[in-house]
Amino acid sequence: MPHLKLTIAYDGTALVGWQRQASGVSVQGLLEEALAPLEGRAVTVHGAGRTDAGVHALAQVASVTLQRDVDPRVVVKAVNMRLPHAVRLIDATVVPPGFHARFDATAKTYRYRIWNGQVVSPFERPYVWQVAWPPLDIAAMQDAAGRLQGTHDFAAFQGAGTDVDTSVRTIFSSDIQAADVRHGERLITYEVRGDGFLRQMVRAIAGTLVEVGRGRRSPAWIEEVLASAHRATAGRTAPASGLFLVGVDYERPQTAEAGTQNSSLHV
Amino acid sequence: MPHLKLTIAYDGTALVGWQRQASGVSVQGLLEEALAPLEGRAVTVHGAGRTDAGVHALAQVASVTLQRDVDPRVVVKAVNMRLPHAVRLIDATVVPPGFHARFDATAKTYRYRIWNGQVVSPFERPYVWQVAWPPLDIAAMQDAAGRLQGTHDFAAFQGAGTDVDTSVRTIFSSDIQAADVRHGERLITYEVRGDGFLRQMVRAIAGTLVEVGRGRRSPAWIEEVLASAHRATAGRTAPASGLFLVGVDYERPQTAEAGTQNSSLHV
Numbered sequence: 001m002p003h004l005k006l007t008i009a010y011d012g013t014a015l016v017g018w019q020r021q022a023s024g025v026s027v028q029g030l031l032e033e034a035l036a037p038l039e040g041r042a043v044t045v046h047g048a049g050r051t052d053a054g055v056h057a058l059a060q061v062a063s064v065t066l067q068r069d070v071d072p073r074v075v076v077k078a079v080n081m082r083l084p085h086a087v088r089l090i091d092a093t094v095v096p097p098g099f100h101a102r103f104d105a106t107a108k109t110y111r112y113r114i115w116n117g118q119v120v121s122p123f124e125r126p127y128v129w130q131v132a133w134p135p136l137d138i139a140a141m142q143d144a145a146g147r148l149q150g151t152h153d154f155a156a157f158q159g160a161g162t163d164v165d166t167s168v169r170t171i172f173s174s175d176i177q178a179a180d181v182r183h184g185e186r187l188i189t190y191e192v193r194g195d196g197f198l199r200q201m202v203r204a205i206a207g208t209l210v211e212v213g214r215g216r217r218s219p220a221w222i223e224e225v226l227a228s229a230h231r232a233t234a235g236r237t238a239p240a241s242g243l244f245l246v247g248v249d250y251e252r253p254q255t256a257e258a259g260t261q262n263s264s265l266h267v
Numbered sequence: 268m269p270h271l272k273l274t275i276a277y278d279g280t281a282l283v284g285w286q287r288q289a290s291g292v293s294v295q296g297l298l299e300e301a302l303a304p305l306e307g308r309a310v311t312v313h314g315a316g317r318t319d320a321g322v323h324a325l326a327q328v329a330s331v332t333l334q335r336d337v338d339p340r341v342v343v344k345a346v347n348m349r350l351p352h353a354v355r356l357i358d359a360t361v362v363p364p365g366f367h368a369r370f371d372a373t374a375k376t377y378r379y380r381i382w383n384g385q386v387v388s389p390f391e392r393p394y395v396w397q398v399a400w401p402p403l404d405i406a407a408m409q410d411a412a413g414r415l416q417g418t419h420d421f422a423a424f425q426g427a428g429t430d431v432d433t434s435v436r437t438i439f440s441s442d443i444q445a446a447d448v449r450h451g452e453r454l455i456t457y458e459v460r461g462d463g464f465l466r467q468m469v470r471a472i473a474g475t476l477v478e479v480g481r482g483r484r485s486p487a488w489i490e491e492v493l494a495s496a497h498r499a500t501a502g503r504t505a506p507a508s509g510l511f512l513v514g515v516d517y518e519r520p521q522t523a524e525a526g527t528q529n530s531s532l533h534v
Contacts, residue, residue, distance in 0.1 A: 009388055009389055009390075010389055011389040011390060077385070080386060085387075085389060087389065088386050088387065088388065088389050089386070090388075118343070118344070119343065119347060119356070121276055121355065122277055122352060122353045122354065122355050123276075123278060123323075
């Protein structure tokens with residue numbers, strides 16, 4: 001009865017998100033349907049976290065228990081033969097029976113991509129949010145992004161319709177990078193790693209950082225937004241197309257402090 | 268009467284190629300239709316070279332003469348509003364009246380991308396040729412690729428149905444690179460720059476280099492293929508999805524020798 005950790009990549013463009021829905025194609029639904037013939041019965045897959053409709057993943061993680069004793073490499077081949085090309089099982093490994101993709105996750109990393117320019121590359125369009133104008137102030141965005149590090153109540157960055165005990169989360173790193181694509185066109189990447197994220201939190205942060213980048217708000221405004229604990233204070237929810245779940249960690253998370261003091265926490 | 272140099276990027280997946288066809292959507296057709304309303308009459312666009320159905324371009328070049336005296340930045344905006352997102356006019360600049368995108372081109376660069384592994388990333392699938400197995404011999408492929416440099420008769424790498432005076436071309440550089448994506452999965456990139464390319468030449472070269480990479484042929488076989496001047500001697504024509512026209516040069520081309528002796532040729 002192997003217990004498996006599954007790693008999944010998906011282009012979310014045409015999907016309703018991770019979670020199985022009444023209608024529409026979900027990653028969880030596709031995986032469960034692709035695993036069922038291997039088992040000859042219905043299978044339940046537990047994801048590390050939900051991603052919303054249109055959000056992409058480079059390495060989402062899920063756990064599943066199979067009745068049949070099947071080689072994980074066979075699982076990868078068989079499942080990928082049944083999945084659409086937009087969803088790929090990139091790895092399956094046997095893990096101890098107690099492993100749970102969601103409860104055992106210690107950190108997640110998300111990336112939000114902004115095309116800052118007039119003409120979006122045809123190859124990037126499904127994977128960015130276009131902010132055509134003005135050229136965003138990268139230094140101000142980085143200043144603002146850095147202020148999200150640490151443990152805060154992120155209620156101001158929480159989408160509606162959620163049911164969580166607390167909106168307090170710890171952000172380990174929160175950084176902006178910019179790369180010139182060609183004259184007047186830039187790709188801005190926001191990468192954030194934390195112990196957990198609220199619904200639409202990264203997209204609300206991205207929308208808020210762009211307000212700072214436009215010069216409409218100062219970097220210090222981020223602290224006001226956090227203190228308000230009120231969604232309407234922050235910027236808009238940025239489009240799903242720009243968001244990628246980059247990966248899920250299962251070792252003890254690194255804080256900036258712990259990392260400096262004791263790098264062995266990463267082993 | 269401005270004469271313009273247009274630079275165009277396109278995702279060729281759903282296109283019949285550069286050239287206007289009796290049926291299907293072509294890049295030339297889309298551009299001409301997007302330019303016509305600016306002029307109030309039909310317009311003819313001259314491309315640097317044809318790309319086949321399914322082939323992509325990062326920076327194809329075309330030339331066009333307009334009757335109306337319109338700011339090139341306005342042309343970019345107006346044309347992109349009428350183009351599908353898979354095709355983007357990324358630049359328009361005024362050039363001397365004599366400029367012709369095809370006749371004045373001194374070099375072109377193509378890139379061919381091979382996914383060498385079992386599980387193709389959903390984000391790469393439309394832009395690669397998957398060679399699942401075996402792991403290709405990169406050193407042998409590079410050895411073979413290097414033997415294409417210089418001036419040769421490329422008749423053995425020419426697709427059927429062409430009508431050109433000569434199949435002799437000069438290749439300035441011809442190189443293989445490989446990058447590990449994750450365990451057991453690699454992205455292999457072949458990049459070739461030359462003074463001109465025959466129909467399906469880069470795809471025939473890619474198919475031939477993969478034969479060497481599989482170990483079915485030695486790198487020296489490339490010289491036999493060239494000498495044969497017979498298409499059936501070389502490897503298969505690799506799929507269009509992996510091919511990108513990277514760019515077109517209009518300065519005097521660099522040869523390896525000239526580059527070493529006199530770098531001012533690049534100005």
